Amino acid sequence: MTREATKPFRIATEEDREAVRDGLEAEAVFPITLPEGQKVTGVEIGCEGCGEPIPKNDTRFRHQEPVPDTHVIEALGVCRSCRLLSRSTRRVMPDGRLQWQLDNGTWVESTFLQARPIPWWDLDRQIRRAARRLVRWCARALLQRLR
DSSP: OOHHHHSOOOOOOHHHHHHHHHOBOHHHHOOEEOTTSOEEOOOOOBOTTTOOBOOGGGEEEEEEEEETTEEEEEEEEEOTTTOOEEEEEEEEOTTSOEEEEOTTSOEEEOSSOOSSOOOHHHHHHHHHHHHHHHHHHHHHHHHHHHO
């Protein structure tokens, strides 16, 4: 079974089209300096279809600061190989804690503080790769049981 068959296709909404049209390029948003001196130098999101990183030039950003020194960054990118639109919302707290929003709207937080720039793309990539490995392992185990 292919990846496309297991993940439902998400149709771009009017909000998605507006975000791509009005979104900022990475150079207009980053770097963000936090009160404790940490710098967020960029965000790289992964494709929701294949999990590969989406290049900066194919990603648009929205940056908000709802309360002082708390940054909410929404990234919207188009994967050139899958032709899928992927969205990722991150929140950086003043002390450097990273939070990301799941599809159901809940926020998940890292349990550690960073002493250097926050490598969001590494966390996102590691989580997606681990999930893909788990899915492949489960599929192989299920096929073996069916034989």
